[in-house]
Amino acid sequence: MEEQIKKVKNKHGIRVIPGFGLSMGVTMTLLSCLVLIPLVSIVISASRLSLQEFLDVITSKQIVSGYVVSLSSAFIAAVLNGVFGLILAWVLVRYDFPGKRILDGMIELPFALPTAVAGIALTSLYTDTGWLGALFAKVGIKIAYTRTGITIAMIFVGIPFVVRAVQPVLQKLDRQYEEAATMLGAGRGRIFFRVILPELFPALLAGFGLAFARGIGEYGSVVFIAGNIPFKTQIAPLLIMSKLEQYKYADATAIALVLLILSFLLMFVINSLQIYMQRFSSGDNAPSIQKVVEVHENSYSHAVKYLLIIVSILFLAIMLVLPLLVVAFNALGKGWEAYQKAVMDEYTISALKLTLLATVIAVAVNTIFGLFSSYLLSKFYFRGRQLLATLIDIPFSISPVIAGLIFILTFGNIGWMGDFLKQYDIKIVFAVPGVILATIFVTFPFVFRELFPVLNAQGKDEEEAAALMGAGGFTIFRRITFPHIKWALLYGVILCTARAMGEFGAVSVISGHLRGKTNTLPLHVEILYNEFNTTAAFAVSSILVILAILILIARNVVEGLRNKEG
C-alpha cells in the first residue's frame, strides 16, 4: 500500500488531477518536432565551421556593420518606445477623454498589420516625395534609406510592447503610495519620478527588452525603408537573407548564431534584472483603490494632462494612422478599376488561399499545443517546469529570418534530413509544407502565452475537488477548466491569426517565392512592390489592412466581453 502511494507521489504531494501523461506527451512532441529539433540544426550546421572560418565571417566589415546598424537602431527605437509607451500607458490609465477607447484599441495595430505592408507604407510615407518625407526633405533631412528610417520602422513594430507591459501595472498600482507622498508634501514631479517610476520600472524594462529584441530581429517592415546600402543601412537579418540567396549557408548560419546569442543574452540580462527587482515586493500588497479622484487639481496639472494627451494622439496618428492612409491612398491612386484588377488577379487569389491555409493550420496546431501545454504547466508540478516554459517562449525572441533558416538547415538539400526526404520525394523547403511549418514556428507561443497566466492564477483547487469527486480528465477540462479560459483562448487565437497571416521574414526565407505556388499575400506584396507595380502592391496590401482592422475589432470586442465578466 505504501509502495503504491510512493509511486504517484512527488515532492509536492500526490497527483490527483488526471491528464498528466497526455498533456506532457502532446506538449513534448509538438515542442520537439516544431521548435527544438529544427533549432538544433543551427548548432549542427555551425559545428561544421571551424572556429577560424566562423570568426572570419562574423568579423568581416560588412557583417560587423550589419550588427552595428541593427543593434544601434533597435536600441534607439526601444528607448523612444520606452518614453512614448510610458506616456501612452499613463494617458490610457489615468485620464478620461473622448476617443480614448479607439486610441487603446489601436495599440495592437503593429501586431495585426503584416510587416511587409507596414514596410512599404512607411517607405512611401518617408521617401523624399512622400507625405512626411517631403516635409523633411525641404530642410535637407533624408529619412527613407537612412538609419533614421530603419529606426522609425523599428519604433513602429515595437509600440505595443512597452504600452501593454506598463498599462496593467499602472492600473493595479496602489494609489496609497502616491497619497502617502502627497501627504508628505511631495509635488507631482517628485511623486512621479521617486514613487511611481520605481514601481513601473520592472514592467518598463520588460517592455523595453521585448521591443529591443523585436527590433534586432525585425525584417519585413525594415527591409524596404532601409534601402540596403552596404556598410550603411544593411541590417543583420538582411545579411542572413542575402547569404542564403547566394547559397552560402555556412555564412548565414554564423551570422544567425551570433544574433541568436545576442538576443538570448539580452533576454537573460533583462530577466535577471526583473528577478532582482522582484525582491522589493513584500508580497502583501493591498487590493488597489480604483477610485481615481483628483483632489485639488490646479491649472498646472491640467496643462500637463492636455499636453500628454496631445502627444499621445499625435504619436499614434503619425506612427499608425498615416501609414494606413498611405495604403488606402496608393491602392486607389489609379482608380477603382486598377484596384479591382490587382485584387482579382489570379496570383493574388492563389496567394490569399495559401495565406488562409497556412493561417488555419498554424492556428489549429498552436491552439492544441497551447491548451495542452498551459494545462500541463499550471496544474502539475514536475522537475524542469520552469525550463519548459522558457523553451516554449524561444520563438518569440528569434528573428523570423532565423526561423526560416533553421527549417532550411533541417529539411533543405544541405539539411541533415535532406537526403532522407529526397529518397521519398518529399519536398518541404520551397514548398507549401515549409511555408506552413515556418508560420507555425513564428506563432508557436501565442495561445500558450494567453492561457498560462489565467490558468496559473486560477490555481488547481477546483480541478482537485472535481477529481476527488470522481470526474475524469475530459470532464474536468470541459466543465471546470475551460470556462475559466474561454476568453483568453479566443484572445490568443485572434493574436495568433493576426501574426500568422502577416508573417513575412520566415516565410520569405523558406518559400522560394514561386508565384501561384508558394507565395503568400505578404510575399506577393513584396514581389509587386519590387517590380515597381506600386498600385497593385498597395491594392493587395489593402486586403491585409482590412483583415488587420477586422482582427483589431475582434480583439477589442473580446477584451470588452472579458472585462465585463471580470
Add this chain to the structure above:
Amino acid sequence: MYVEMKNINKTFDGFQASKDVCFGIEKGKLAALLGPSGSGKTTILRMIAGLDSPDSGDIIIDGSRVNALPGSKRGIGFVFQNYALFRYMTVADNIAFGLQVQKKSKAEIKTRVEELLELISMKDLGKRYPHQLSGGQRQRVAFARALAPNPHLLLLDEPFAAIDAKVRRELRTWLREMIGRVGVTSIFVTHDQEEAMEVADTVIITNQGKVEQIGTPEEICLRPQTPFVSEFIDSTRYEAILSIK
C-alpha cells in the same frame, strides 16, 4: 476644539458615504472613529487629510477652514492601512522623504531620521528595505515617516488591520505611549471596538455615513444614546478595561 467637522456631506457615485457629519476633537487627544465596515469612517479620515473633498460642509483645523487647502499644506501626518512604504527606498529614506520635500539641510535630516529611528527602537535597521521587515516593524516605520515633518495632527487608517492578533495588542499599547510622548492630536479609524475602547480618549461611532455618538469610552459603554450603539457595543466586555483606565 482642534479639529472640527461641520455638516459634512459626501457622495460617491450615488452612494452617500457621509451624511451631515458633525464632531470635534480637542487638542492633544487621541480619538477613534469606530464603526462597522462601510459606515463611512475612512471617508471622514480621508476628507480631513484632503485626500477626498466633501460635497458640502466645513472642515476646520486649528480655527481655520481648510477645505480649499491641499492635504500636504494642512500639517497632517497620515499612516496608511497597508503603510504604503516606498518599496524601493530604505527605511531611512522613507522617513527622510517628507523632510527632503521640505528642502531641509542634509545634516538636519540626518539628525531627525536618527532621532525617529531611536524613537521606534529601530536604530540599526535604517538601511533595510521594507520587504526585509516584519509587519510590526513596517507599522513603526510608517508611524515614524508620518511624524518626521512634525505634523500637528496624526491620522491613522486601520493601523493594526494588517498585523496578526498576537502582535496587535503589544503594538497598540506601544502606539498609545508614543502618541502620548510626542503629544500630537491623533485620529485613528478602526472596526475593532476593543481596540477603540482600550486606546482612545474619545470614541466617535459611525453607522451608515452618520455619526451615532461621540464620547469617552466610559460614556459610550454606560450611556449608549442610540439603539445602534447599544447593540453594537458589547459593554460587558469592557468593564475590566475601563476600570483599569
